[in-house]
Amino acid sequence: MDATTNTSEHQLAPTQTQRRRIHAQIPDDKAMLRAAAELTRDINTARPEIYWPDMIISALVGYGALAGAILVESTWLAVALGVVSVLALYRALLFIHEITHLHRDALPGFRTAWNLLVGIPMLTPSLMYEQVHTLHHARTKYGTVEDPEYMPLALMKPWSLPLFVLVAALAPVALIVRWGILAPLGLVIPPLRKAAWERFSSLSINPSFRRRPPSDKERGWFLFQQIGASVWAMFLISTPFWLGWRPLLIAAAITAAVAVFNQLRTLVAHLWENEGEAMTVTAQYLDSVNVPSFVAGIWAPVGLRYHALHHLIPSMPYHSLHEAHRRIHAHLGTGSTFGEASHAGMWPLVGRIARSTMGRR
Numbered sequence: 276m277d278a279t280t281n282t283s284e285h286q287l288a289p290t291q292t293q294r295r296r297i298h299a300q301i302p303d304d305k306a307m308l309r310a311a312a313e314l315t316r317d318i319n320t321a322r323p324e325i326y327w328p329d330m331i332i333s334a335l336v337g338y339g340a341l342a343g344a345i346l347v348e349s350t351w352l353a354v355a356l357g358v359v360s361v362l363a364l365y366r367a368l369l370f371i372h373e374i375t376h377l378h379r380d381a382l383p384g385f386r387t388a389w390n391l392l393v394g395i396p397m398l399t400p401s402l403m404y405e406q407v408h409t410l411h412h413a414r415t416k417y418g419t420v421e422d423p424e425y426m427p428l429a430l431m432k433p434w435s436l437p438l439f440v441l442v443a444a445l446a447p448v449a450l451i452v453r454w455g456i457l458a459p460l461g462l463v464i465p466p467l468r469k470a471a472w473e474r475f476s477s478l479s480i481n482p483s484f485r486r487r488p489p490s491d492k493e494r495g496w497f498l499f500q501q502i503g504a505s506v507w508a509m510f511l512i513s514t515p516f517w518l519g520w521r522p523l524l525i526a527a528a529i530t531a532a533v534a535v536f537n538q539l540r541t542l543v544a545h546l547w548e549n550e551g552e553a554m555t556v557t558a559q560y561l562d563s564v565n566v567p568s569f570v571a572g573i574w575a576p577v578g579l580r581y582h583a584l585h586h587l588i589p590s591m592p593y594h595s596l597h598e599a600h601r602r603i604h605a606h607l608g609t610g611s612t613f614g615e616a617s618h619a620g621m622w623p624l625v626g627r628i629a630r631s632t633m634g635r636r
């Protein structure tokens with residue numbers, strides 16, 4: 276800090292430093308961990324009668340509204356249909372998170388169906404999360420340089436927050452380039468294929484992350500997804516020549532809005548206060564966020580409003596997280612460690628993280 280730093284900033288910095296130091300060293304709350312495991316065993320099974328209709332209806336509503344936005348002549352109606360499409364496709368897309376945590380035998384056919392209906396058409400096949408997101412939950416990797424989904428955003432410069440959110444608007448272009456250009460070129464240029472896999476084949480936010488080659492078990496499954504995404508991306512590139520630019524531009528705008536919406540949710544999924552140390556499970560929980568309000572289900576659907584609870588019990592299906600939260604909170608009571616991860620909403624969280632960056636100009 277320079278000599279012009281005001282008194283409030285001087286007061287804030289030691290508090291932040293102390294909180295981060297304690298945050299990284301906090302011991303596990305064994306009573307909380309025990310309660311999370313014991314009180315939720317009977318609701319830890321994925322229910323196909325919830326997963327399938329939710330995913331399919333969300334996708335069909337999203338695509339139907341997208342088609343309407345392209346076809347209608349009224350600008351206002353097109354905008355309204357675009358908003359519906361964004362919300363529905365956003366929900367459908369976030370099932371990629373569930374797919375990553377589901378046991379392979381839990382919902383037969385769901386992973387393939389999701390990729391055919393959502394992942395490949397939106398150029399975000401599940402391979403971009405599979406064998407990547409689980410690193411974020413690894414006991415010794417969360418919050419460290421080996422975590423693909425962690426950046427110490429609360430410790431960065433103030434301009435990093437809007438940049439973090441707005442860069443997601445480039446997702447449609449980036450995905451078309453990745454699958455429609457880099458993928459086919461990689462067939463004849465091995466170094467490009469290797470670089471594309473390591474750096475541009477995962478939904479990661481850590482710029483230092485480099486993806487390892489796929490395991491032999493997943494190689495064929497990932498190849499299927501890559502071929503599908505590549506063929507679809509090349510088809511999209513061709514559409515302006517015979518359909519005009521309107522369909523592609525509207526689809527790209529809706530996809531960009533979905534990506535920005537998701538990036539904003541990601542911004543408030545954690546407090547981002549760790550400086551690279553390995554953390555206990557309880558410390559990881561407290562660095563993550565629950566927003567139990569009903570409204571949060573709109574901007575953090577498919578259970579992601581209970582992100583901290585998800586870090587306690589990653590295998591819990593999304594439809595059980597609300598009940599799990601209710602049970603654990605009732606058992607441990609107000610004032611427990613469990614309650615410390617609950618927050619009021621998105622904007623208070625954005626404000627907290629933004630204020631944390633202000634002393635780092």
